[in-house]
Amino acid sequence: MSQPNVTMKVRPVNGKSCFIDIQGEVTAWAENALMDAYNQATSAGAKEIILNFAQLDFMNSSGIGLLVTLLIRVKRQNQRLLACHLGEHYQQIFELTRLNEVIDIYKTEADVLRSLPIAG
Template identity: 50%
Template sequence: MAVSAATMTVASLGPGAARIVIAGDVTAACEQALMSAHEKASDTGAKLIVLDFSEMEYMNSGGIGMLVTLLVRGQRRQQRLAAIGLTDHYRQIFELTRLDEAITLHDTAESALAAR
């Protein structure tokens, strides 16, 4: 099976908030790309980082571990993380791993913004 390299795109969601659109396969191999995207979002002063998984194709345990690393980095900066665009399968994985207790799950970026 060919692995599609993940790409991360950062966009502003207004003052104090940024979105990171995650496309492709989320594995440990894309850690540098995600951490760079987080750095870029943080540089804008974002205290809410919305991870948009709507273009994600696949995530393995290495990708879950990478999200935990991102969560720790965000907590050190007093940032909140939210996730949108997860399929039912990945929502269930977030719940089973209890990631949903630290990364809030929302249907849209607007609902993530409204919950802050």
């Protein structure tokens, strides 16, 4: 059985939002890491979950499936899913799969932060 080649770090940013920094490969093996990171962000009270793909090495169709699963969980919790630092190849995949219609995509972390409501 293969081991996941991914790490995910949760970073709260304003009391209502958390970045999930993804480093490595998002494949079927990343499910536990992604869901653990999501649960950690939710436990911290996040209403916006921001996937930071700056250090993404690889994502396959199983990884896209994980994002769909995550999106369903996010919607059930009345949260928003956002993404930043998505490479051109993966931007095209998001467009083909129409994930870009349900996940707000930003070029940089700073762009995401400017779009967030001020915590109050």
